Amino acid sequence: MKFRDSRKGEKETVVRLFVSVFSDSEGKEEGKLLGQLARELFESSNETDLFNFVAEIDGQIVGSIFFSRMVFENEDAAFILAPIAVHSEHQGKGIGQGLIKYGLGEFKACGVTFVITYGNPKFYEKLGFRAISSEDVKPPFELSQPEGWLGLSLDGRPIESLLGNSSCVKALSNPVHW
Numbered sequence: 773m774k775f776r777d778s779r780k781g782e783k784e785t786v787v788r789l790f791v792s793v794f795s796d797s798e799g800k801e802e803g804k805l806l807g808q809l810a811r812e813l814f815e816s817s818n819e820t821d822l823f824n825f826v827a828e829i830d831g832q833i834v835g836s837i838f839f840s841r842m843v844f845e846n847e848d849a850a851f852i853l854a855p856i857a858v859h860s861e862h863q864g865k866g867i868g869q870g871l872i873k874y875g876l877g878e879f880k881a882c883g884v885t886f887v888i889t890y891g892n893p894k895f896y897e898k899l900g901f902r903a904i905s906s907e908d909v910k911p912p913f914e915l916s917q918p919e920g921w922l923g924l925s926l927d928g929r930p931i932e933s934l935l936g937n938s939s940c941v942k943a944l945s946n947p948v949h950w
């Protein structure tokens with residue numbers, strides 16, 4: 773197993789992975805939506821605002837994760853982890869946690885302090901994420917599941933240092949994702 777940055781020519785493979793994983797787990801419509809999100813993240817984000825990592829086994833991409841920049845009113849920045857997918861036949865083998873740990877390691881190395889995610893607390897709490905209040909750290913859109921709003925500080929500064937309204941990349945600037 774190898775974790776690495778995705779390469780330019782791998783966009784379609786990563787998009788197909790998201791379509792297939794989310795179609796299997798949540799139905800065809802969700803698969804289409806997440807495939808579209810992956811495509812838009814690649815096509816509409818500035819290079820410095822987006823990280824996409826993949827997990828590879830025997831030359832095949834079996835998992836992928838996106839992190840994109842969020843900016844707060846006090847000009848502090850964070851990266852939001854969303855979405856992540858592990859091929860249905862390879863789930864439950866530590867690949868998802870491995871991808872997240874790999875991403876966090878890369879961020880630590882380049883001085884990113886805050887990482888946010890929006891998902892299942894049971895999964896992300898294993899990796900050190902903690903529930904955050906959407907009043908303290910404001911999401912760019914109203915959350916349909918506020919219990920899934922989670923954050924992690926990589927240098928001990930409280931995540932509540934992220935002040936005021938926030939904005940996210942264009943691909944995530946759609947209430948359907950929140």
Ligand SMILES: CC(C)(COP(=O)(O)OP(=O)(O)OC[C@H]1O[C@@H](n2cnc3c(N)ncnc32)[C@H](O)[C@@H]1OP(=O)(O)O)[C@@H](O)C(=O)NCCC(=O)NCCS
Nearest residue numbers: 797855856857858863864865866867868869870892894895
């Ligand atoms: C969620 C997902 C990324 C996890 O990756 P994975 O490689 O299967 O997970 P790992 O093997 O690294 O971790 C497994 C652990 O997470 C837990 N876990 C896995 N998926 C979970 C989920 N959807 N909800 C809660 N816990 C989950 C397992 O219980 C397991 O816990 P354990 O280590 O204590 O036994 C993967 O299952 C997936 O792609 N699911 C479909 C798409 C999805 O739901 N993506 C997340 C929303 S963006």
